Amino acid sequence: TQLLEQSPQFLSIQEGENLTVYCNSSSVFSSLQWYRQEPGEGPVLLVTVVTGGEVKKLKRLTFQFGDARKDSSLHITAAQPGDTGLYLCAGATGGFKTIFGAGTRLFVKA
Amino acid sequence: DVKVTQSSRYLVKRTGEKVFLECVQDMDHENMFWYRQDPGLGLRLIYFSYDVKMKEKGDIPEGYSVSREKKERFSLILESASTNQTSMYLCATSDIRVDQPQHFGDGTRLSIL
Numbered sequence: 001t002q003l004l005e006q007s008p009q010f011l012s013i014q015e016g017e018n019l020t021v022y023c024n025s026s027s028v029f030s031s032l033q034w035y036r037q038e039p040g041e042g043p044v045l046l047v048t049v050v051t052g053g054e055v056k057k058l059k060r061l062t063f064q065f066g067d068a069r070k071d072s073s074l075h076i077t078a079a080q081p082g083d084t085g086l087y088l089c090a091g092a093t094g095g096f097k098t099i100f101g102a103g104t105r106l107f108v109k110a
Numbered sequence: 111d112v113k114v115t116q117s118s119r120y121l122v123k124r125t126g127e128k129v130f131l132e133c134v135q136d137m138d139h140e141n142m143f144w145y146r147q148d149p150g151l152g153l154r155l156i157y158f159s160y161d162v163k164m165k166e167k168g169d170i171p172e173g174y175s176v177s178r179e180k181k182e183r184f185s186l187i188l189e190s191a192s193t194n195q196t197s198m199y200l201c202a203t204s205d206i207r208v209d210q211p212q213h214f215g216d217g218t219r220l221s222i223l
Binding site: 041 | 114119141145150151152153155158160166168200202204209211212213214215216217
């Protein structure tokens with residue numbers, strides 16, 4: 001069974017702090033996606049990483065795909081209250097199915 | 111812009127009822143998915159469909175069925191609702207090409223009393 005483990009499960013920080021969220025698996029994925037979900041809404045795609053070692057930046061968010069394509073990280077610089085939400089990583093398996101992690105719930109206090 | 115619309119945001123039903131959750135998409139995607147989302151468990155795939163009238167079981171299909179009579183509409187059916195089916199249900203779509211990201215609706219929070 002393919003699993004994606006996210007850590008930490010919950011993170012509460014002050015505005016302006018930096019943080020990193022991790023997504024790990026023993027399986028190799030053809031690509032990995034990060035989604036953000038706000039309360040009462042569905043997940044929204046932030047980024048897709050495809051190549052081992054790839055780094056993508058989206059304003060204050062930096063996403064990295066591990067060299068072996070088994071893990072990924074999301075780093076947020078100078079977090080803001082608007083970053084509050086549930087962050088989900090999802091691994092694509094080369095078919096129709098996508099494996100989702102359980103998510104990291106981030107709360108940024110003003 | 112991609113739009114996935116779920117028929118209800120909140121739904122309350124009684125044990126034993128037959129429940130229908132509807133999902134409509136407007137981007138002409140071939141693939142459609144139904145997930146349930148529970149705290150600490152993430153998104154678990156119930157069923158998916160890669161074409162009209164085609165369906166495949168996901169990881170937790172027991173107690174559910176689906177229907178896809180038209181490309182844009184994918185229905186999830188709880189044949190006889192039970193309290194352990196209380197959850198957030200999310201519909202998603204993706205392009206036919208493999209490994210494409212999924213586009214989600216806003217979810218239906220279903221409570222079974």
